[in-house]
Amino acid sequence: MNFPSPILAADYVGHVVGGWEYVQGAYGLTLVALLAYGAYLFNARKDRS
Amino acid sequence: MSGHPKILAGAFEVLRKDLLIEWRTRARLNALIFFSLATLLLFSFALGPDSELLRKNAAGYYWLGILMASVLSLGESFRIETENLALDGLRLIPTDPRAVFLGKAFGNAVMLWLLSLIVLPVMVALYDVTIREGVAQLAGLLFLGCLGISAPGTVYAAIASNARARDVLLPLLLFPVLLPSLLASVKATGLIFEGDPMLQLRSWVGLLASFNVLYWGLGFVLFPKIIEDD
C-alpha cells in the first residue's frame, strides 16, 4: 500500500502543510546541477572527438 | 656523503642567507610591521568600541593579523628566489632541496615570530588584554604557531611564486590548509590571555605540536618535488 503512486504523491502535496514545495525545490536543484554538469561534459566530449 | 649532517649544515646556510637578506632590507620588515598593526586596528574599527568583545576575541584577531602578514612575507621570501633564478643557482651549488625547505621554512617562522613579538605590546594595549599565564609561555606558543604557518606556507609559496596570479593563489591555497593549526594557536593563546583554570593549555599545545610534526614532515618529503625540474 506504500507502493509509489502518483495519487499518493498528489495526496502529499495536498496534505502536507508547508515545507513540501521546499523539499521539491531541493530535489529540483540536485537534478538541475547534475543535468547541467552532464550537459557540460557531453559538450566537452563532443569538442574533443 | 649526503647524510643528515650535510642537510642540516645546508639548511643552516640557507637560513643565514635569508635572515641576512631580511636584515639588509629592513624597510620591508618595517612595512610588514605596519601592515599587521593596521590590520589589528581595522578589527577594532570594524567591531566598534565594544572593548569587552575585543578583549574576548583578542587571540583570534591577533592570529588573523599574523596570518595576513604571513602571506606577504612568504610571497616575498620566494620573490627573492625567483629573481635571477637564484633558487636554480642554489640547487646547482649543490644544495639538497630538503635543506632549502628546512632553511627557508625555519627562516620564515623566525621572521613571523619576530613580527608577532613586535606587534604584541600594541595588541595588548589596543585590545586591553592581560597575559595571565606568563610572557615566556606566550613567546614559546607564538613560535610554535609560526612554525605551523611557515611549513605549509613555504611549500605553497614555492608553488604560487611560479604560477600566474600568484598573489591570489597563495592565500587561496594556504588559508584553508592552515586552519587546524590556526584554531589550535588561537585557542591556546586565548587560554594564556584569559587564564587556564581547567589546565587545557597543555592539550592544545600538544595538538599544535602534532600539526607541526605532520606539516614539517610532509613539506620535507614533498618540497623537492616542487623545486626540482623533472
Place this chain on the structure above:
Amino acid sequence: MRHWTLTYSSQTQALLWLPMILLALVLALIGVHVFDPKARRWTWKALAVIGVGMAVGQPFLALSWVPPEKYMGDTGRILYVHVPQVWMALIALTLNFGASLAFLLKKSWVSDALAEASAEVGVLFGAVGVTLGALWAKPTWGAYWTWDARLTTAAILLVVYSGYLALRKFIEDPEKRATWSAVVGIFAAVDIPVLWFSVKWWRSMHQTQSNPSTVDPLMTAVLRYSATAFLALLAVFIYQRFLVASAKRNEEVALPEALPAVGGTP
C-alpha cells in the same frame, strides 16, 4: 521505537533487498570498467543507463514511497539526496588523493588526468551536498548555517579543492601543473581529517551520527538506493571528465616519436 516496522508486507520486505542488489551490480560494473580496458566501451554506457534510470526513479521513492520522518516530517526527505551526495564527494576526493600519490610515485598522464577529473566531480557533488544540507538545516535547526564541525569542515573542504582547481587553471606547463597539483592534493587530503577533528574540538559540540540500526529499514533502503544511483552517475562523470582531461593532455604533450630522427654529431 517504530513498531509499525513489523507490519510490512512480504512484498515490501523483499523490495528492501533491491538496493543492495543494484549496488552490487554497479560495483561489479565499475570493477569491470577498471580492470578490463576492452570493456570500457560499454561499461560506462551501462552505468549511465542504470544511473539515469535510478536517478529518475529516486524522487519517486524518496518523495512518495517512503513515509515522512517522525520528527522532521517531509523535510527529512532532503537527506535522501544530501547524504549520498556528500558520500560521493568524499569518494571522489579520496580518489583524487590516490591519483595524486600515484603521480608522485610514478609520473603518468593517466593519474594526472584522473586527479583532475575526480577533483572537479568531487567539488560538484560536494557543492550540491552542502547546499542541500543548508536547505535542510533551515527548517530543522532554524538557520541555513550552524557552525557545527561537519558543516564547517565540508565548507572548508570545498574551498580547499576549489583552490586546487584554480591552481590547475593557472599553470600552463603540463609537467609542472601535474607535479604541483599532486603535492597540493596530498596536503589537502591529509588536512581534511585533521581539519575535521580540530573543528570538532574547537567547537566541542557533539552530534552523533545516525547508523542503520536506529533508522527505519525502509528509509535505509531508500538511502542505499539513492547512493547507488549517485555512485553510478559519479563513475560516469569521472570517466567522461577523465577522457576530456586525457584528450587535452594529449594535445598539450606531443610525443617525441612524432619528431623525425635527424640527429647530427659535431
Place this chain on the structure above:
Amino acid sequence: MSQPAAIEVVDVSKRFGPRWAVARLTFTLATGRALLLTGHNGSGKTTLLRMLATATFPTAGHIRLFGQETRAERAALRDEVALLSHASFLYEDLSAEQNLTLVARLRGVPQAKAAVAALLDKVGLTTRSDSPARHFSAGMRKRLAIARLLLKRPKLALLDEPFGELDPAGIRQMEALIRELKDGGTGVVLATHLVEQGQSLTDERLHLENGRAVGAQA
C-alpha cells in the same frame, strides 16, 4: 675507450608545453675538449646547457656526463659541473662578497673568506665587494657570476653567452679565463653569437636550429 666521454647526449628531446626546445639531439664530447654551441635565439642552446647542468632534465633520451646519468646522479654531478647562465643566480640584496661567501660555505670551501677575496680580486670587483648586487651594472653582474662559477673548480664549465654585456677589456679577460680553464683540463661548452671569437677558443662546433643539430662541422 679508457675514459668515459665528458658529455654524451643520446637522442635527447625537451618539451616546453607544446614546443620542442631540443629535438632528438645526439652528440658526444670527449674529455678535455671544448665545444662551441651556436644558433639563433630560441634555437635551444640555453635549454641544452640547462640540461647539461642538471638544472632541468630531458623529456626523452639520456644525458651522461663522465659516464653518469644526469637524472639519477644529479647530486654528484652538480659538484663537478658549473653553469654560467643568462640569469645571474645572484641575490640582489646581498653584497658581492656575501653572494660568494654563501656559495663557498655551501660547498664547504676551506678558508672561504680568503678564497672569496682572491676571486673578487681576479674578476676586478674588490672595490665594490660590499655593495649589493642590485646596484651592479650588467657587466659587473657577469663578472660576479663568473667568480661564482670559479668557486667550484668544475670538471665541466657550461658558459651561456659569456661575452655578453662585457666591455672589450672584460672580453679579453674572459678569453684568458676560458683558456685557463681549458689548460687546467676543464671541459668547456661555450654558447655564443660571436662565432669567430668562440671558434678560436674551442675544438668542435655544434650548430642548433629549432632544437636540432644542423650541418655538423669540426
